[in-house]
Amino acid sequence: MTKIFKYTWAILKGMGITLKYFFIKPVTVQYPKEKIKISPRWRGTLKQLKNEKGEEACDGCRICEKICPVNCISMEVYKDEKKNRRFTSSYTVNFGRCMFCGLCVEACPKKCLVHTTDFEFCTYERESLILTKDKILR
Ligand code: SF4
Ligand code: SF4
Structure with missing residues (x-):
């Protein structure tokens, strides 16, 4: 007899938990139809910022290239004698390695290299994970 009460109580307790969650707002979202707000701290793809003159702020110091542990950043740098500063003629990031x-x-000493909140860049082609300057500088 004691066992009957014990098992009935266990069932009621379990059903109580089910019932409690029945009235709670679900935390799951129907991705990709629904999307949650991504935190600004999210580390998505990289983006280079422009300066107040609308020029690229990056001066090709190569610090990002050197510090990258998996060597996925590469660039070519030239000096603009008129403006007396360096620019990059190419800047490439291989997100297949990143x-x-x-x-x-x-x-980045210029604070011009930032992460975006983009996370939807899955692809079947490795080549499309290599982003060039025209896609990074925006
Ligand atoms: S792995 Fe990616 S995020 Fe890390 S340093 Fe290299 S490019 Fe930057
Ligand atoms: S993105 Fe920043 S760290 Fe990289 S080369 Fe440009 S200025 Fe230097």
């Missing part, structure tokens, strides 16, 4: 550690962003 581990989104954020070291390049942390190290």
Whole structure:
């Protein structure tokens, strides 16, 4: 007899928990139809910022290239004698290798390299994970 009460109580307790969650707002979202707000701290793809003159702020110091542990950043740099500063003629990031550690962003002395909140860049082609300057400088 005691066992009957014990088991009935266990069932009621279990059903009580089910009933409690029945009235709570679900935390799951129907992705990709529904999307949650991504935290600004999210480390997505990289983006280079322009300066107040609308020029690229990056001066090709190569610190991001050197600090990247997986060598996924590469660039070519030239000096503009008229403006007396360096620019990059190419700037490429291979997101197929990137581990989104954020070291390049942390190290950038100009603070012009930032992470975006983009996370939807899955692809079947490795080549499309290689982003060139025209896609990074925006
Ligand atoms: S986030 Fe890390 S792995 Fe990706 S490019 Fe920057 S330093 Fe390299
Ligand atoms: S660290 Fe910043 S300023 Fe230097 S090359 Fe990289 S993006 Fe440009």
